[in-house]
Amino acid sequence: MGELATMFAPDRVAVVGATESEGSVGRAITSNLAADFDGEVVPVNPNAEAVLGRQCYEDIGSVPGAVDVAVVVVPASIAVDVVESCGEVGIENVVVITAGFSEAGSDGASRERRLRAVADEYDLNVVGPNSLGIMSTGVDMNATFGPENAQPGPISFMSQSGAFVTAVLDWANDRDVGFKDIVSLGNKAVLDERHFVAEWGDDPETDVILAYLEGIENGGQFIRTAREVTQDTPILMVKSGRTEAGASAAASHTGTMAGSERAYEAGLEQAGVLRVETVQELFDYAGILSGQPLPESDGVAIVTNAGGPGVMTTDAIGDSDLDLASFSNDTIDDLTEALPEGANVYNPIDVIGDADVERFREAIRITLADPNVGAAIVLACPTATLSFDALAEATVELQAEYGTPVAASLMGGDSTREAQATLSEAGVPTYFDPARAVRSLDALREFREIQAREYAEPTEFDVDRERAREVLESAKRRDTNSLGVEAMDLLSAYGIPIPEGEIVDGETEAREAAERIDHGDGVVMKIVSPDILHKSDIGGVEVGVPAEEVADTYEDLVTRARNYQSDATILGVQIQEMLDLDAATETIVGMNRDPQFGPLVLFGLGGIFVEVLEDTTVKVAPVSEPEARAMIDEIESAPLLRGARGREPVDEAGVVETIQRLSQLVTDFPAILELDINPLVATPSGVSAVDVRLTIDQEQL
Amino acid sequence: MGELATMFAPDRVAVVGATESEGSVGRAITSNLAADFDGEVVPVNPNAEAVLGRQCYEDIGSVPGAVDVAVVVVPASIAVDVVESCGEVGIENVVVITAGFSEAGSDGASRERRLRAVADEYDLNVVGPNSLGIMSTGVDMNATFGPENAQPGPISFMSQSGAFVTAVLDWANDRDVGFKDIVSLGNKAVLDERHFVAEWGDDPETDVILAYLEGIENGGQFIRTAREVTQDTPILMVKSGRTEAGASAAASHTGTMAGSERAYEAGLEQAGVLRVETVQELFDYAGILSGQPLPESDGVAIVTNAGGPGVMTTDAIGDSDLDLASFSNDTIDDLTEALPEGANVYNPIDVIGDADVERFREAIRITLADPNVGAAIVLACPTATLSFDALAEATVELQAEYGTPVAASLMGGDSTREAQATLSEAGVPTYFDPARAVRSLDALREFREIQAREYAEPTEFDVDRERAREVLESAKRRDTNSLGVEAMDLLSAYGIPIPEGEIVDGETEAREAAERIDHGDGVVMKIVSPDILHKSDIGGVEVGVPAEEVADTYEDLVTRARNYQSDATILGVQIQEMLDLDAATETIVGMNRDPQFGPLVLFGLGGIFVEVLEDTTVKVAPVSEPEARAMIDEIESAPLLRGARGREPVDEAGVVETIQRLSQLVTDFPAILELDINPLVATPSGVSAVDVRLTIDQEQL
Incomplete structure (x- = not known):
C-alpha cells in the first residue's frame, strides 16, 4: 500500500467545523460520515457539546487518542491555523473543504501559500483546499458534502471539479457502477494527481484509475509516476481545456494558466495515460478494463x-x-x-x-x-x-x-x-x-x-558541458538573450555535427578563412548579428561565393545589415563550407519550454512542411532513443527521409541522435528557453546543423 | 404529396400469402396489419376461406374492388407471377417480402431481373424483394413481419437491413422516439433510396429522413433528388461499408459491389446529406432536427x-x-x-x-x-x-x-x-x-x-466536341485503350491550355519543329508511345534540348524506347516548348469512374503531395464553378498555390477553369474511363497541361 493508505482506510476521522446547523456544509459532511462509516467520527466545534449524537471537542488538540484523517470545514480565515494544529498533534492526513484560497483573488492565494508551508513543515498529506471531500467504499467512508454516496467497485476516481464528482455519482449509482476511492482534488495546494495515481497504483482493490483534470501540476514527475503505475493499472483521463476556447474557460475557472495542449498530448502519451474526451468513453473504458x-x-x-x-x-x-x-x-x-x-x-x-x-x-x-x-x-x-x-x-x-x-x-x-x-x-x-x-x-x-512498453533510459552522450556553458555565459556577458550562428559551438559541444566554418571580422580574415574552408564550390557567407533573426530576408546570406568574391561579399553583407538596422550589433560574418544538397533533405529540430511539462523537443521537415503543412511532432524531454525514433515515424512526411520517389534514404540514425543530443542539452541547461536547429540538413551520409537560433534566460546562468 | 403517397396511406392492403399458420411470416404480417390498420386488410390464399376472421380470396385477381398495396409473402418460385397478377389488375404498389432473389445466387438474380421487367411493364412501385415490409403510423399500418410496431412521430426511416429496422424499433419504443413511415428496402430491385427521399421530401408529416444504406443505386440521380429535398428536409444517413473491411463485409452480405468510399464521401457531401457513423448520432441528430x-x-x-x-x-x-x-x-x-x-x-x-x-x-x-x-x-x-x-x-x-x-x-x-x-x-x-x-x-x-446552399449549374464552355471525338476515334482505329501526349489535342479541343508543341516523326522534322518552337531555352522532347506509360523512368524525356542536339536526342529517345520494349509502337517524338518553371507549381487534375457515382474529378498538387502525402480531393462530375473552387480550398497544400513563403500566387482561376473543362469533357464522353493531366503546371500568368494519360473504352465510341 502507498503512503496515503491510511487516508482511505482510517479508523478515526475528525470533522473540524462539525455542526447540526441545517443546510450547512459541516452538517452535510458529518451526517454523510455518520451514516455508514466503519470507523469512528469525531466532531470538533468549540460551540457544541455534541453533534449528531457524538461527543464534540473544543479543538483538534483536545481530541483524545489518534486521529487518522481530519476534515476541515471551518471559515477560510482560520482554516490554515486549524491545519497547523492538526500538524502539531501529529495528524497526518487533512482534507480541506474550506474555499476562499487561490481560486479567490490575491488574499486567497497568499492563504494557500501559507497552507503549503504548514503542510511542508509538518509533512502533512493535504487534500484541497476547496474540495468536495473524499470517499472510500473500503471502509464505507463518505467524507464529502455531496448528496450521493458511492457504491463499492473497482474504480478509483479523482476530479478537479467537485460538481463533476456529484454528477458522476448520481449517474453511476443509476447504472450500478461502483468505486473504491474518490477524491475531489480542489486546488491541489499539496497533494495532486501524481500522489493519488501512485497510491491507487499500489492499491490491490483499485483496478482502474479515472481522472478528470484541468491541468497537471508537475508534468515530468507525473510522467515518471504514471509510467510505473500503468505497468499494472490503467489510467483513464479526461484532460479538459484541450481546445483554445476550453483552455481559456479553464483558466478563468481555476485561476491557473494551463500549459499547451501539444505538451499535454505528448506528455500524457509518454506517461502511458489513456486519454479520453467524453464522459461516455471514460466509463465505457473503465467498465471493460475492470471487467x-x-x-x-x-x-x-x-x-x-x-x-x-x-x-x-x-x-x-x-x-x-x-x-x-x-x-x-x-x-x-x-x-x-x-x-x-x-x-x-x-x-x-x-x-x-x-x-x-x-x-x-x-x-x-x-x-x-x-x-x-x-x-x-x-x-x-x-x-x-x-x-x-x-x-x-x-x-x-x-x-x-x-x-x-x-x-x-x-x-x-x-x-x-x-x-x-x-x-x-x-x-x-x-x-x-x-x-x-x-x-x-x-x-x-x-x-x-x-x-507491454519498456521505457528506455535516455542515452547519456559524452558531451563537453563546460564548453557549452561557456557559450551561454559569453552571451550573458554580452547581455544578450538571443543567439544565432555564433552559438554553433553549443551544438558541437554536444556532439551535433555542424558544417566546417568560422566567424570572421574583416575582409582579409574572410578571405583567409574561405581559402581554408572552400572545397571548390565556394563558401556560404552569413551575417552574424543578434539583432537580425531572419538573415535571408535582408539579404544576409550568400551561397557558393567563390574565393575572388569573398571580400566584396563581406562588404555587401555588412552594408545590408546596416541598411536594415543602422545600430545593429554585428559580430562578424560566418564563412561556412558548402554542403552537397543534391540528396539532402532539410529537417528542423527545435525545443521550447512548457510551464507544466518543461522542455518539449520538436521534429519535422523544414520549409513548407513546417510552415505550411505544420507537419511536426513533439515529445517531452528527456527523449530516449526509441522515443526519438518514434518522432520520425510520427510525421506524415517521413517517407521523404526514407527514399520516397526513388531518392536515397537519409542517415536516419544521425537525425535520431541529434534529437537525443538536443534533448540532453536542453535538459542540462534550464537557461535555454527556446532553441531551433533550422535547417538540420540530412543526407545519406550524415546530418549537419546549418543554422541555429536560441533564446536564453540569463538569470538561470 | 409524392408518387408513393398511396403506398404509405392506403385504404386497402392485400396480403398475398396470408395464413394463420403459427410462426409463419404470412401470419406475422397479417396479424401485425390486422391489429391496428385504419383501412381494410384483405387476405389472399387459395388454401384458406378466412384468415384471422377476414374473408380470404383465392388470388389477387379475384379480390373485388381496388387494392392500394399488395404485400407478397408467397414462395420465391411464384412471387414474380403474383407481382405480375398485381400489375394486371391495376394495383400500383407492391411490397415483396419474399426472399430468394439476387441475394441467393444466379437463379435468384435472374428471378430479380424478371421482377424488374414486370415492374417496368406495369409501371409498378415495388419495395423489396427480401424486405421486412413497410410501416406508416399515419394510417396505423404495420405491414412488416417484425415483432415491434412504431410509435407515431416526425421521422421517416429507410433501411437496407431488415434486422436493423427491428433493432431500431425496439430501441426507439423504449425511448418514445416516433416515426411517420418506415421502409425495409430489401434488394432495391425497383424502388431505391432516391424514390423514398423524394416521397418523404414531399410529405409534410416527415420532418427528418433517416437512412441506413450499404450502397446507393444511382449516385448522379440521387444527388439531384437529395439536393432538392434537403432545401427543406434533412437527410441523415449511415452509409456502412465505409472502411475496406466493412466494404468487403457488405459485399458478401448484399452480394453487390460497393463503389469507392471516396466517391460516397464526395457524392453524399455534394448531395447535402448529413452523414453520420453511429446509431447514436443518427438518433441524436434526428431528435434535435425534428425538435x-x-x-x-x-x-x-x-x-x-x-x-x-x-x-x-x-x-x-x-x-x-x-x-x-x-x-x-x-x-x-x-x-x-x-x-x-x-x-x-x-x-x-x-x-x-x-x-x-x-x-x-x-x-x-x-x-x-x-x-x-x-x-x-x-x-x-x-x-x-x-x-x-x-x-x-x-x-x-x-x-x-x-x-x-x-x-x-x-x-x-x-x-x-x-x-x-x-x-x-x-x-x-x-x-x-x-x-x-x-x-x-x-x-x-x-x-x-x-x-442555405445555392447549387450552381455547371458552366457550359464552348468546346470543339467533334475534334475531341476525332482524337478518341483515332485511338479506336489504332485499337488502343491507352493514350498519352498524342491526346493533347483532346484537351485543347476542350479549351485546356497546353504548351506549344507537335509530334514529329524523323530527325529532320524534329529539327524543323524545334526551330519553330524554341524560345531560346531549347525544347522538351518526349517519346510518344502507347506502350510506354512512365516515359521519364526509361529516359524518354529530355528537357532544354538546344537546336544542335535535337537530331541526336531524337535518335536517343527512340533507341531507349526500343531497348525498353523492342516491339513498342512508337508514334513519334513530341517537341514541346520550355515553360518557365521558376514561379510554377505542378498540380494534377484527374478523373476516374465510380460504379455508383460515375465520373469523379480529382485535384491535388503534383509530386510528393499526391504520391507521399496523398493530399488530393475528389468531386462527382459535373463540377460547377463554386465546386471547382472549393476543391482548391479542400487540399492542405492550397497555401502553396496562394503565395505561401513569399511566392507569387498562381492563376487560381485558370486551375478552377481547367477542373471544370475536364469535368465537361468526361461528362460528354463516357468512353473516357480514366484521365490524368499530370502535371498541370500553374504559374502566376496561367496554367498549362504538360502531360496527359487516359484510358478509354472503345465500345462506348
Whole structure:
C-alpha cells in the first residue's frame, strides 16, 4: 500500500467545523460520515457539546487518542491555523473543504501559500483546499458534502471539479457502477494527481484509475509516476481545456494558466495515460478494463444474427487499431458444419435471422477456440427465435470458459434489459451501438500495448558541458538573450555535427578563412548579428561565393545589415563550407519550454512542411532513443527521409541522435528557453546543423 | 404529396400469402396489419376461406374492388407471377417480402431481373424483394413481419437491413422516439433510396429522413433528388461499408459491389446529406432536427452551475464548427446584476453551485435575449439547491418564448428522469454527456448551411466536341485503350491550355519543329508511345534540348524506347516548348469512374503531395464553378498555390477553369474511363497541361 493508505482506510476521522446547523456544509459532511462509516467520527466545534449524537471537542488538540484523517470545514480565515494544529498533534492526513484560497483573488492565494508551508513543515498529506471531500467504499467512508454516496467497485476516481464528482455519482449509482476511492482534488495546494495515481497504483482493490483534470501540476514527475503505475493499472483521463476556447474557460475557472495542449498530448502519451474526451468513453473504458482480460492479439471476431449491423461493426473495426480476425481453416470447417446453409462462416459470422441461442452458442464457442481470435463481439438484433436472456447467459459462460475478452451489442430496448444486467454483472460490457463495443475493445488493446512498453533510459552522450556553458555565459556577458550562428559551438559541444566554418571580422580574415574552408564550390557567407533573426530576408546570406568574391561579399553583407538596422550589433560574418544538397533533405529540430511539462523537443521537415503543412511532432524531454525514433515515424512526411520517389534514404540514425543530443542539452541547461536547429540538413551520409537560433534566460546562468 | 403517397396511406392492403399458420411470416404480417390498420386488410390464399376472421380470396385477381398495396409473402418460385397478377389488375404498389432473389445466387438474380421487367411493364412501385415490409403510423399500418410496431412521430426511416429496422424499433419504443413511415428496402430491385427521399421530401408529416444504406443505386440521380429535398428536409444517413473491411463485409452480405468510399464521401457531401457513423448520432441528430429550430448564428452560450463541466462543454465547442458566443455589453451588465459575486458572467456562464432554478432562469433569459447567441446549452450538475424538474420546465418555457435552439445536459442519473421527460416532450434534447449536446447543435448548424446552399449549374464552355471525338476515334482505329501526349489535342479541343508543341516523326522534322518552337531555352522532347506509360523512368524525356542536339536526342529517345520494349509502337517524338518553371507549381487534375457515382474529378498538387502525402480531393462530375473552387480550398497544400513563403500566387482561376473543362469533357464522353493531366503546371500568368494519360473504352465510341 502507498503512503496515503491510511487516508482511505482510517479508523478515526475528525470533522473540524462539525455542526447540526441545517443546510450547512459541516452538517452535510458529518451526517454523510455518520451514516455508514466503519470507523469512528469525531466532531470538533468549540460551540457544541455534541453533534449528531457524538461527543464534540473544543479543538483538534483536545481530541483524545489518534486521529487518522481530519476534515476541515471551518471559515477560510482560520482554516490554515486549524491545519497547523492538526500538524502539531501529529495528524497526518487533512482534507480541506474550506474555499476562499487561490481560486479567490490575491488574499486567497497568499492563504494557500501559507497552507503549503504548514503542510511542508509538518509533512502533512493535504487534500484541497476547496474540495468536495473524499470517499472510500473500503471502509464505507463518505467524507464529502455531496448528496450521493458511492457504491463499492473497482474504480478509483479523482476530479478537479467537485460538481463533476456529484454528477458522476448520481449517474453511476443509476447504472450500478461502483468505486473504491474518490477524491475531489480542489486546488491541489499539496497533494495532486501524481500522489493519488501512485497510491491507487499500489492499491490491490483499485483496478482502474479515472481522472478528470484541468491541468497537471508537475508534468515530468507525473510522467515518471504514471509510467510505473500503468505497468499494472490503467489510467483513464479526461484532460479538459484541450481546445483554445476550453483552455481559456479553464483558466478563468481555476485561476491557473494551463500549459499547451501539444505538451499535454505528448506528455500524457509518454506517461502511458489513456486519454479520453467524453464522459461516455471514460466509463465505457473503465467498465471493460475492470471487467475483461486483455486481448492477446488484435483480431476481433463478430458473431451476429444480422448482416447489416455486422457491416457497421466491421466499419468500426476498420476505424480502430483492431483487425477483423482471419479464422483458421478448422474454424471455417467447424462453422460450416455447425451453421445452416446461407450462414456466413467468414468474419463477421452471420448465424442468420432464425438463429436460436444454441446456434449462437456453437458459433461463439468455435470462434473463441480459434487462436487467431483476440476478442469477440456478440451482436444480436431482436428476432422471434432468439432469447436475449439466454444469449447473455451463454455469452457469460463462454467468456469465462475461454478467458478471451468479449463485448456485447444487444440492439434493442426494453427486451434487452434483463440480458444487460446478466452481462454487466459478469463484467461483460454491453451497448446498443456496436461501434461502442469496438471502441471499448480497442481501449483494451491500447492498454495491453501500454502495459507491454519498456521505457528506455535516455542515452547519456559524452558531451563537453563546460564548453557549452561557456557559450551561454559569453552571451550573458554580452547581455544578450538571443543567439544565432555564433552559438554553433553549443551544438558541437554536444556532439551535433555542424558544417566546417568560422566567424570572421574583416575582409582579409574572410578571405583567409574561405581559402581554408572552400572545397571548390565556394563558401556560404552569413551575417552574424543578434539583432537580425531572419538573415535571408535582408539579404544576409550568400551561397557558393567563390574565393575572388569573398571580400566584396563581406562588404555587401555588412552594408545590408546596416541598411536594415543602422545600430545593429554585428559580430562578424560566418564563412561556412558548402554542403552537397543534391540528396539532402532539410529537417528542423527545435525545443521550447512548457510551464507544466518543461522542455518539449520538436521534429519535422523544414520549409513548407513546417510552415505550411505544420507537419511536426513533439515529445517531452528527456527523449530516449526509441522515443526519438518514434518522432520520425510520427510525421506524415517521413517517407521523404526514407527514399520516397526513388531518392536515397537519409542517415536516419544521425537525425535520431541529434534529437537525443538536443534533448540532453536542453535538459542540462534550464537557461535555454527556446532553441531551433533550422535547417538540420540530412543526407545519406550524415546530418549537419546549418543554422541555429536560441533564446536564453540569463538569470538561470 | 409524392408518387408513393398511396403506398404509405392506403385504404386497402392485400396480403398475398396470408395464413394463420403459427410462426409463419404470412401470419406475422397479417396479424401485425390486422391489429391496428385504419383501412381494410384483405387476405389472399387459395388454401384458406378466412384468415384471422377476414374473408380470404383465392388470388389477387379475384379480390373485388381496388387494392392500394399488395404485400407478397408467397414462395420465391411464384412471387414474380403474383407481382405480375398485381400489375394486371391495376394495383400500383407492391411490397415483396419474399426472399430468394439476387441475394441467393444466379437463379435468384435472374428471378430479380424478371421482377424488374414486370415492374417496368406495369409501371409498378415495388419495395423489396427480401424486405421486412413497410410501416406508416399515419394510417396505423404495420405491414412488416417484425415483432415491434412504431410509435407515431416526425421521422421517416429507410433501411437496407431488415434486422436493423427491428433493432431500431425496439430501441426507439423504449425511448418514445416516433416515426411517420418506415421502409425495409430489401434488394432495391425497383424502388431505391432516391424514390423514398423524394416521397418523404414531399410529405409534410416527415420532418427528418433517416437512412441506413450499404450502397446507393444511382449516385448522379440521387444527388439531384437529395439536393432538392434537403432545401427543406434533412437527410441523415449511415452509409456502412465505409472502411475496406466493412466494404468487403457488405459485399458478401448484399452480394453487390460497393463503389469507392471516396466517391460516397464526395457524392453524399455534394448531395447535402448529413452523414453520420453511429446509431447514436443518427438518433441524436434526428431528435434535435425534428425538435428545435435552426440557429441563426454559430455562437453558443453555456449556462451552468458547474465550472468543470462548463470547460468540457467549451472543449466540445472547440472541436466543432460552432463558436463560444461573445456576449454583448448589455448581456454582461444584466448578468452581473442578476448573478451573485463569484459567478462568471462571461461565456460559459457559471451561476455557481448554490444556484436555484430562479437564478438559472434569469441567466438563461438574459442569454437568449442576446442577438449574438445562436443556440444555448443548459448544463446542470445535481446540487442541494437545484430542482432538475423545475429547471427543465423553465428551459422549455424560455426556449419557446425566444425561439432559439436549446439543448440540455443534465449530469445525473435517476434524479434527472422526470426532467428528461419534460424536455423530450417539448423537443428539447437532453444528454448526460455535454459533448453530445454540442455535437447535436453542430448538426443543426450544418443543416442550416445545407439548406442555405445555392447549387450552381455547371458552366457550359464552348468546346470543339467533334475534334475531341476525332482524337478518341483515332485511338479506336489504332485499337488502343491507352493514350498519352498524342491526346493533347483532346484537351485543347476542350479549351485546356497546353504548351506549344507537335509530334514529329524523323530527325529532320524534329529539327524543323524545334526551330519553330524554341524560345531560346531549347525544347522538351518526349517519346510518344502507347506502350510506354512512365516515359521519364526509361529516359524518354529530355528537357532544354538546344537546336544542335535535337537530331541526336531524337535518335536517343527512340533507341531507349526500343531497348525498353523492342516491339513498342512508337508514334513519334513530341517537341514541346520550355515553360518557365521558376514561379510554377505542378498540380494534377484527374478523373476516374465510380460504379455508383460515375465520373469523379480529382485535384491535388503534383509530386510528393499526391504520391507521399496523398493530399488530393475528389468531386462527382459535373463540377460547377463554386465546386471547382472549393476543391482548391479542400487540399492542405492550397497555401502553396496562394503565395505561401513569399511566392507569387498562381492563376487560381485558370486551375478552377481547367477542373471544370475536364469535368465537361468526361461528362460528354463516357468512353473516357480514366484521365490524368499530370502535371498541370500553374504559374502566376496561367496554367498549362504538360502531360496527359487516359484510358478509354472503345465500345462506348
